[in-house]
Each structure stands twice: as C-alpha cells, then as structure tokens.
Amino acid sequence: MVKLLTTDARKRVLTTAAEEAHRRGDRRIGTDHMLLGLLHEPAAAKLLGVGLDDARRVSSTLDRAALAAVGLDAPTLDAPLPVRSRRRPPFTSGSREVLKRSVDEARAVKSRHIEARHLLLGILSRERPDPAAELLAAMDVDVAGARARLKRPAN
C-alpha cells in the first residue's frame, strides 16, 4: 500500500480551518470551516473564483437569514473570541467524510501525498444540506466546473 504523506498545504488548511471554527465560536471543525481554510490558499480561491472575505460575508448572510426564518434578530459577531480554547476542536462527521474522501482522491491519482487539492475535491463532493455545499451554492460557485479543472491532469 502506498504510504500517504501529508503536505504542508494540507496541514496549513487544517490549521486555518480550526482557526475559522474558533473565530466563529463553533465547537467542531465543519466542512464550511474547511472550505474557509482552503480559501486562505490563493490557488484554491482562484480556482473557485471567490475570496475568503466573500465567503465569510456570505456565510454571515446565511446565518442572518436562518435566524430571520425562525423570527429572531440577533447580532452575528464576526470577531475572533478573546479567549482561546486550548483544545483543538474535533471534526464534524461531514468533515471526517471529506478527510476520507481526500485520501481516496489522492490514491486515485497515485499521489503519495494528500494535498490541498485533494481536500478541495473532498469538499466539492459534498451535497446540500452540508454547510460547505450550502456556502458554495450561495456564492454561485460552479462546483462541477471546479471539480473538472481539478481533475484535469495538468501539472
């Protein structure tokens, strides 16, 4: 069996995903946080055609719409928490699926490394109501097109 190594980019994405979860006060690293983590990578942002700030803003818009749907109007505090929990938050089951999928994607192309692109393919395989899929849909990202471009054997 091919030993799969992790790359710096993947590690970086998982770290920024944890930071995004923390920033929003979430207890678990969700697929939406992983997507935000990926958008810290300029290559991923370019491929999807959306920026990190856009994604954060649209995510907040979805939050406000959800609150309005149940008749509530509360502020969404988009500021990092002043106190950092020492524990790294666990992944949601959706995020664990993405991690599994990224391993499959890496194996499928005989890559010895799980790269950020494989994580991105994992994210792009999610379907609504998955939070990352909802966010991509709200930003009108061409998911099928992005998948096709990632799968193309260039580079």
Added chain:
Amino acid sequence: MTPTKIFPELVSEDPAAGLRAVGVLHRLAEQVEAIHVELARKQGWSWEQIGDALGVSRQSVHAKYGK
C-alpha cells in the same frame, strides 16, 4: 400540543434554516460567554463564581478558559 402552537414565531418550514439558526445561537452563546468570562476574570471573579453563574462546574469552566 405542537411546537407551532407554543412558539409560532420560532418555527420555520425549512429545517435547514431552523437548524442553522440553532447553530448561530450556539455560536452567539459561546462568543458572549468567552467575552464575559474574560471580563469576570479581569474583575477578580474566581473560577467557582464564574462556574456558578454559568451553571457549570468550576472545573469545566477552568478547563475551557484557564491559562
């Protein structure tokens, strides 16, 4: 009695919106908690006093926010 009859204004036909709203409220609670735990510590509250105010044990609040 259905939930609709109790809190008609809190009910959405769309579970995706309703569940997302719950997540937002959890997050908001975490944010308000973190801000005020820090404030309480700065004002000299003990972990025990903070735990009592939050309705949790001293240990759990210290494990979460202690340095």
